[in-house]
Amino acid sequence: MKLKHLYLALSALGICYTWYYNIQWFKTAESPTFFNFMQDAQVNFAGKSFGADLTVVVLTFFVFMIPESIKLKIRFWWLLIPLTFLIAIAFTLPLFLYLRADALEKLEKAT
Numbered sequence: 001m002k003l004k005h006l007y008l009a010l011s012a013l014g015i016c017y018t019w020y021y022n023i024q025w026f027k028t029a030e031s032p033t034f035f036n037f038m039q040d041a042q043v044n045f046a047g048k049s050f051g052a053d054l055t056v057v058v059l060t061f062f063v064f065m066i067p068e069s070i071k072l073k074i075r076f077w078w079l080l081i082p083l084t085f086l087i088a089i090a091f092t093l094p095l096f097l098y099l100r101a102d103a104l105e106k107l108e109k110a111t
Contacts, residue, residue: 004101007094014090058089065096072103 025040026032041047062081069077077099084092 002101004098004105007098007101010094011091011098014088014092014094018088018090054089057093058084061089061093061096068100069096072100072107074099074103 022037025037029036029040041051061084065077065080068074077096080092080096083095
């Protein structure tokens with residue numbers, strides 16, 4: 001198995017694993033709004049720690065992804081920005097790594 005295929009599998013895992021819990025929250029929340037979701041995620045210091053951690057991870061991901069995508073001419077890379085917030089970084093980071101590996105593979109074949 002190529003590493004890029006592992007990235008794709010991790011991307012699928014990232015969407016399934018995170019959204020299983022998102023769906024559970026939506027099914028059990030009294031008022032399932034985005035505001036209430038964010039409020040529930042910040043209910044204690046453990047949640048705030050995860051939020052701070054994810055904020056740094058997302059910012060680091062964007063700092064790496066944007067210039068790398070432009071340099072490698074990855075098509076539709078900009079879609080990963082809203083998808084990071086709408087779905088999960090657990091989905092978009094491995095998806096970007098797949099797209100990057102694919103672009104590098106094509107570049108290597110062209111030379």
